[in-house]
Every structure is written in structure tokens, then in C-alpha cells.
Amino acid sequence: MSSTLTPEFQPVRLVARSPALSTPPAAARWSVQAVADLFELPFAELLYRAQSVHREHFDPTEVELATLLSVKTGGCPEDCGYCPQSVHFDTGLEAGKLMGVDAVREAAQRAKQAGATRFCMGAAWRAPKDRDVQAVAELVRTVKAEGLEACATLGMLGEGHAETLRDAGLDYYNHNLDSAPDFYGEIISTRDYQDRLDTLARVRGAGVKVCCGGIVGLGESRLQRAALVAELANLTPAYPESVPINHLVKVPGTPLAEQPDLDPLEFVRTIAVARITMPLARVRLSAGRQAMSDAVQALCFAAGANSIFYGEKLLTTGNPDVDADRALLQRLGMKPRHSFGA
Ligand code: SAM
Numbered sequence: 343m344s345s346t347l348t349p350e351f352q353p354v355r356l357v358a359r360s361p362a363l364s365t366p367p368a369a370a371r372w373s374v375q376a377v378a379d380l381f382e383l384p385f386a387e388l389l390y391r392a393q394s395v396h397r398e399h400f401d402p403t404e405v406e407l408a409t410l411l412s413v414k415t416g417g418c419p420e421d422c423g424y425c426p427q428s429v430h431f432d433t434g435l436e437a438g439k440l441m442g443v444d445a446v447r448e449a450a451q452r453a454k455q456a457g458a459t460r461f462c463m464g465a466a467w468r469a470p471k472d473r474d475v476q477a478v479a480e481l482v483r484t485v486k487a488e489g490l491e492a493c494a495t496l497g498m499l500g501e502g503h504a505e506t507l508r509d510a511g512l513d514y515y516n517h518n519l520d521s522a523p524d525f526y527g528e529i530i531s532t533r534d535y536q537d538r539l540d541t542l543a544r545v546r547g548a549g550v551k552v553c554c555g556g557i558v559g560l561g562e563s564r565l566q567r568a569a570l571v572a573e574l575a576n577l578t579p580a581y582p583e584s585v586p587i588n589h590l591v592k593v594p595g596t597p598l599a600e601q602p603d604l605d606p607l608e609f610v611r612t613i614a615v616a617r618i619t620m621p622l623a624r625v626r627l628s629a630g631r632q633a634m635s636d637a638v639q640a641l642c643f644a645a646g647a648n649s650i651f652y653g654e655k656l657l658t659t660g661n662p663d664v665d666a667d668r669a670l671l672q673r674l675g676m677k678p679r680h681s682f683g684a
């Protein structure tokens with residue numbers, strides 16, 4: 343097999359998680375072309391490679407269950423073309439205020455009881471104010487007190503915000519690059535790529551784990567999907583610990599509501615390429631599962647996905663119900679992750 347295809351496939355056997363260890367050496371960083379070459383592999387070859395990398399670092403039968411909660415819904419001033427929560431599009435969504443501690447505690451308890459180990463809180467802000475961050479820090483403490491991992495996605499962070507969230511016990515901050523640098527402007531006009539990178543640097547700087555991925559099916563080309571994955575894999579000082587790969591959920595009223603369907607196998611390829619280029623990351627089969635067949639989801643797991651959103655709702659759109667997911671995992675002989683780590 344040509345080594346130009348997978349600069350990172352051979353060299354490192356990593357035993358511990360640390361940014362220093364998971365940072366690929368400068369010479370081995372992924373070019374867009376090397377990632378695009380992975381996308382071009384015969385499907386069976388790509389899956390074999392992704393499975394091999396996955397098995398080096400993870401139990402392939404284990405999946406993380408993460409529950410999402412929209413703690414502040416709608417009314418967002420950004421114009422992300424895929425998002426039902428933007429004020430720029432009429433999606434019929436009712437905007438709400440930040441949820442209180444008691445309601446979040448109850449949701450976290452329900453998620454834990456259903457078997458989730460990670461609880462992700464999303465807020466439709468462009469950038470939270472200082473007092474918003476203080477309030478979310480309280481929610482983070484509440485979630486941690488229930489014995490769950492805590493993740494938050496609140497938009498762009500300012501000075502000191504990541505530290506406040508870290509001190510409250512936040513495990514991960516989710517902030518996606520979403521698409522390739524040269525496609526981003528076609529989807530969002532109210533911020534640029536560098537804004538996203540700046541927030542990611544603040545998160546890293548505070549020592550909070552980075553959850554960063556993107557959306558596919560927005561109308562980007564395969565090369566642009568490769569460019570997104572290369573950006574993620576080359577993030578410095580290390581690729582993200584957690585990489586959500588979302589499939590566009592087409593929401594009526596958004597500019598992307600009528601976007602033609604992506605070939606499901608192309609989605610599986612994206613998961614496989616993310617797994618190969620970011621061997622130690624938790625690759626998250628994220629939004630879009632409700633419209634996905636069980637067979638495609640099974641292929642995603644075989645390609646190295648090892649985390650899903652679990653619970654009937656994502657932020658504002660649907661997700662498979664808990665019973666259906668339990669049945670699917672059982673049919674596949676997969677088990678939920680119970681302990682923290684990895
Ligand atoms: N406002 C914050 C932000 O944009 O970072 C946090 C919440 S935002 C809803 C979190 C992520 O959800 C986005 O980065 C995007 O990847 C994903 N998302 C939003 N709408 C989506 C859709 N219709 N389909 C798939 N993913 C979506």
C-alpha cells in the first residue's frame with residue numbers, strides 16, 4: 343500500500359491520551375490531497391484501514407452514548423444556512439430563555455438513567471456574555487454532580503470564558519469547523535473560519551478537551567470534505583479528542599432544506615477518513631441518524647464511529663428513540679461505554 347496515502351497509518355502506537363502524544367510530527371501532517379486520496383480508495387479497502395486503526399486504539403464493540411439538551415433555544419443572530427435556530431430563517435421555532443438548574447438536573451438524571459455517560463448542553467448564541475457563561479458554569483456543576491461527563495456548545499468564547507467553564511468541571515467544549523475553509527462563506531456570512539479557530543485555541547489553552555467536527559451534505563464537494571477533515575486532523579497542538587460528524591438535517595425554512603441527498607456511502611467514507619486521520623479521537627456519528635438506515639449506521643460503526651447522540655431529540659430536531667437504539671446496538675453486538683477515560 344502506498345505510504346503517501348496514509349502518512350500516519352504506520353508510525354505511532356499510542357498508549358496514553360495527551361495532546362503531546364497525539365500530535366502528529368510536523369512532517370506527517372495531513373495534506374488535503376492525502377486525505378482526498380483516502381476518500382478515493384475502494385470502499386472495502388477504506389473500511390479495512392479504518393477498522394484496523396480503530397481496533398488499535400478502541401474496543402470496536404463499544405460505543406459512547408451522549409445525550410443532548412438545548413439549554414437555550416433559537417433566536418441566534420448568526421446565519422448558518424443549515425440551522426433552524428437562526429433568526430434569519432423562518433422555521434417556526436419558538437425562542438426560549440436559558441434553562442434553570444432544576445430542569446437541567448432532571449434532564450441529566452433521565453439521561454443517566456437511560457444509560458448515557460455524556461451530557462451535552464447547546465445554546466443558540468453567537469457568543470455568550472460573561473453572565474451567560476457564569477450561568478452555564480452552574481449548569482455544568484449540576485451535570486457533573488450527577489456523575490456525567492459534561493460538554494457545552496455556546497458559540498464563540500471570550501477572554502476567561504473557557505477557564506470559568508473548566509473550573510466548573512466542563513470536560514469538553516464543542517465548536518465545529520463545520521466545513522472546508524473555501525466552502526464556509528457559502529454557508530455562513532456572519533463569522534469567518536478564523537473566529538472558529540480562535541475559540542478552539544481558547545478552549546485548548548484552558549485545558550478543556552476539544553470536541554470539533556463538521557457537517558456533510560451541505561453541497562460541498564468530496565475535495566471540500568477532505569479539506570474539512572484535513573483541517574481537523576491538523577489542528578494544533580493536537581487534533582480534537584472528540585470529532586462529531588453530522589449529516590445535514592434538512593429543516594424546512596432553512597436555505598438548505600431542499601439540498602439534494604448525499605450518497606450514504608459517502609457519509610460512511612467521511613467517518614472512515616476521520617478515523618484514519620485522527621486515530622485516538624472519539625468519532626461521533628452525530629446528527630442525521632433519524633434519516634439513516636440501520637445498515638448505514640452499522641457501516642459507520644464498522645468505519646470507526648464510536649459515539650452517538652442518544653435520546654429522542656438532538657437540539658431542536660429528532661433523533662431515533664432510545665428503544666430503537668438499544669435494539670440496534672443489541673443486533674450489532676455493541677455495548678455502551680460505562681466508565682470514563684479513553
Ligand atoms: N451556536 C453554537 C455554535 O454554532 O457553535 C452551538 C450550537 S450549534 C446548533 C452546534 C452545531 O450543530 C453546529 O456547529 C452544527 O455543526 C450542528 N448543526 C446545526 N444545525 C444542524 C443541522 N440542521 N444538521 C446537522 N447539524 C447541525
Ligand code: DTB
Pocket residue numbers: 410426462464495516518555556586587588591628629656657658659660
Ligand atoms: C454537534 O456537532 N452536533 C450536535 C451537537 N454538536 C451540539 C447538534 C446537532 C444539531 C442538529 C440540529 C438540531 O437538532 O437543531
Ligand code: SF4
Pocket residue numbers: 418419420421422425426427428465466467468497
Ligand atoms: Fe447560531 Fe449555532 Fe445555529 Fe449557527 S449553528 S445559527 S451559531 S445556533
